[in-house]
Amino acid sequence: MSRRTLKLGAVLLGVGGPGQHRTWLDPEIPADASVDIDWYVARAQEAEAAKFDLVFIVDSQFITPDSPHHYLSRLEPLTLLSALALQTRNIGLVGTATTSYNSPFNLARRFASLDHISRGRAGWNVVTSGDAGTAGNYSRDEHYDYATRYGRALEHVRVAQGLWDSYEPDALPRDKEAGVFLDPTKLHALDHRGEYFSVVGPLNLERSPQAHPVIFQAGDSEEGRDLGAEIADAIFTHAATLEQAQAFRTELRDRAAAKGRDPENVLVMPGIFPIIGETDEEARAKQDAILGSKSFERALKELGRPFGWHDFTVYDLDAPFPDVRDAGERSFRTQANAISKLARDENLSLRQVVERFSQSWSSPFVGSPETVADAIQAWYDAGAFDGINISVNVPSEFALFTDRVLPILRERGVVRREYESSTLRGNLGLPEPENRYAAARAAAPQDEPVLVS
């Protein structure tokens, strides 16, 4: 089998990269973009015109006045994506939803509805909620611990997949002449009783065009990687260097294979931050301007997020980095631990940590259109990723990517010229999941001739 073309995801108002906190100040972005449906429609249509595989909506259910600004007020992802569904035709619609504070019946139903409405373009980015404060919005005194979060996530997704199988493909003859709506032998209760959820079923919605909406997952912890290898069709991640990206993808594929999965069906798609200029020099100057725009004070506040929005302003900036690992235990633990470890290993002060993590960032994809295209192709050829996610927020920057970089990659056969399919699963080159009951029926000895439907 020939390798897939490079998959392209467009992140709307995504977190990450330098300057993220300044998005709302950009003269090209309406300050209220995060609640303006027309803005989302325009960005999704631009990404579709450039033959992107998907738009991706991040999410969180907890805010503080220190949240990056757009996140203080934004639309709920599935409501938003459903509105986009009838304004687009081919692009995938991937929404973030947490397994920690939703019930599997409700989420399975909402994603299956989106899949019907979009005629097969729904995707679910499965998260467990890193912000510990989320618990307070859901009648809990404390956020679930790490093991519980990931245990719930796995069971939640398995229940959703079971509900999506409730109806066999031919369960609803809807034969008006014969007066037969349902074949009740092909509608199945799930009867799930697990550690975290009990769900009888069946789902009150038939098999959707993709059978199962595409599952995305992010999360870099041991538990996160294990969950991704188990359930994900595609993994969102980050990629600081080519070697790290290669190592991550190799590890994920190995984990998936160890679980009996075909690693070709687990796509690794890091977020990258191309900075494009007419020349390499112009692009580097652009990067310097972006980095310089972030204040130390803002960076100090944002450092608190992986540590459950811990307040770092109370410490001496030039004393050794404080030991606040406990604060991160129920938040973004992997990131918090990595920061703490580096600070210990290199004996860094708080000031040095802030500078290291927030100010001295450099994109591996900076330069002229040719330079950026070359770098993307080199990483792709080296097996660093199956696809990339890039921000679609600033129209002029996105246009530099679609109008200057993509044509080079298209000429080289790295990205598609036209959509191959009307479904997200089809465009990503992923197989359609088999219905578990239909599969069992096909495997069982037949007493009667099978009717052709």
Add this chain to the structure above:
Amino acid sequence: MSRRTLKLGAVLLGVGGPGQHRTWLDPEIPADASVDIDWYVARAQEAEAAKFDLVFIVDSQFITPDSPHHYLSRLEPLTLLSALALQTRNIGLVGTATTSYNSPFNLARRFASLDHISRGRAGWNVVTSGDAGTAGNYSRDEHYDYATRYGRALEHVRVAQGLWDSYEPDALPRDKEAGVFLDPTKLHALDHRGEYFSVVGPLNLERSPQAHPVIFQAGDSEEGRDLGAEIADAIFTHAATLEQAQAFRTELRDRAAAKGRDPENVLVMPGIFPIIGETDEEARAKQDAILGSKSFERALKELGRPFGWHDFTVYDLDAPFPDVRDAGERSFRTQANAISKLARDENLSLRQVVERFSQSWSSPFVGSPETVADAIQAWYDAGAFDGINISVNVPSEFALFTDRVLPILRERGVVRREYESSTLRGNLGLPEPENRYAAARAAAPQDEPVLVS
């Protein structure tokens, strides 16, 4: 104040009325209409062209093979309504969502998102889930008892309203020049700790165009009426006779007044089933054909629903109606009790009960366009309702109403000629809720001059 025009709701695939179970067999309705977004878009646009106030989507999260057919497989209401939002401009979008199996933070956010996306046309039909089997889909062995269902509903709605007030109207200056996104003194945590829910807040979504999406409520029990009088902007109900409808509306208005509310802001909107012919005779023949189409076997099965899908086929049809009141205790209790009481009072057999409740129904709105228009106006003038809900399922029948009945009512000034507002609240003539924190601020003595924003 002059009285409002008669409000018009269009029910898509709504339950009720004779022949409901046969909807999918209608030659004008695609058999898969319940999952076909194009069908919903077309119906909503027809209702909007006729200047209806709203489309209304019913819901349930529990199915059995005996469910009325379309309900075996249908789209989730909010996902569906969000897709309709960008295909319509003026019509209200009212979705059913249960307070028994949703968290207030999630529902508040989803309805506020729909309100932003639709530019002010969202409505929430608050239900508590009558089908006791729903519990099994939400990790519960048993459905909540009646008192708990209604206690949760009231607290749930109050929490949602509190979350909708999180941002004062001018909390987000988003002043790019001054670099000020948020005025943190105008963003408020709710800090709710109640009997059923604890929710810290704030909501991560600013005040929506209607401030609070419009609240609808149905439910005919004592608890249901009390809840409606307390929280509802509009009440969905049924209306068998003019006198019953008058009495219900008077009672609801009195209850609302007793709670300190202006009864003018509680609209009573029963579902009615006009059957229209060129002549009264033709219409009556149409009604007879609809009634005759329902089999006794089907009616016997459907009688089970208010009693938690109790199986009535096991009883002797000609023995006295069995005492199965317990079966209805956690389902549609009011309806189950009414049926049981009538059977006892009149000493009816099971067969007679089936015939009474399913076969001998008669619409008060049967006749020529003039006859139906006269009846609607007579009820409206007599204070039987503030608005009506009718089914929009069968295009030719709906066209008879919009093209033949509405022009008569329009000529008489009973219904509108044009939308008065771009919001549902505006078209229903309901006041905009005041933000609780802004109100407190306005009421408090001011230390500083108030800035005009």
